[in-house]
Amino acid sequence: MDSLTGTSESELARCLNLMENSLRHGEKAKLEVATYSLPTKEDLNTMWAEMTVSGFHVSKPTARMVQGIPLTSIVITKGSPIWAAIIPLIVPIAVIGLIAFGIAKIETITRALLPLVLAAGGLTLIALGIMRQPAIKAAEKYAQRR
8 A cells, every 4th residue: 555645634544544454563654644734743742642542553743844845754553552451451360360260279279278277176186185284283383382
């Protein structure tokens, strides 16, 4: 696609879509727009912000005079705006996945932990039973001293 022609902002958006669709991912194309007057820096910043919000991967526009004709140049790159939205979601999705995995495997986890909890409880009871007599004797000695 060598050239696209339009006379309004809506046609510029249509041309940008056509141009981006003709590119392969990562490929770049230069777009030059001829206008009646040279745009100001504020106009260029507004143009760039609107194109970026619309999902286009574009460079900051530059304006210059070429043989008396004001030209605004933009470099558009075919990219995937979806990735920019997905990347911040990776960690929360991973956490939710781990929680769901834990809930789904709770029965297996319980079966593995139950013998350990029972063994720890049994050992505690045995230790208390063994320590009962020495503790009673120590308490009696302490009471006699008072």
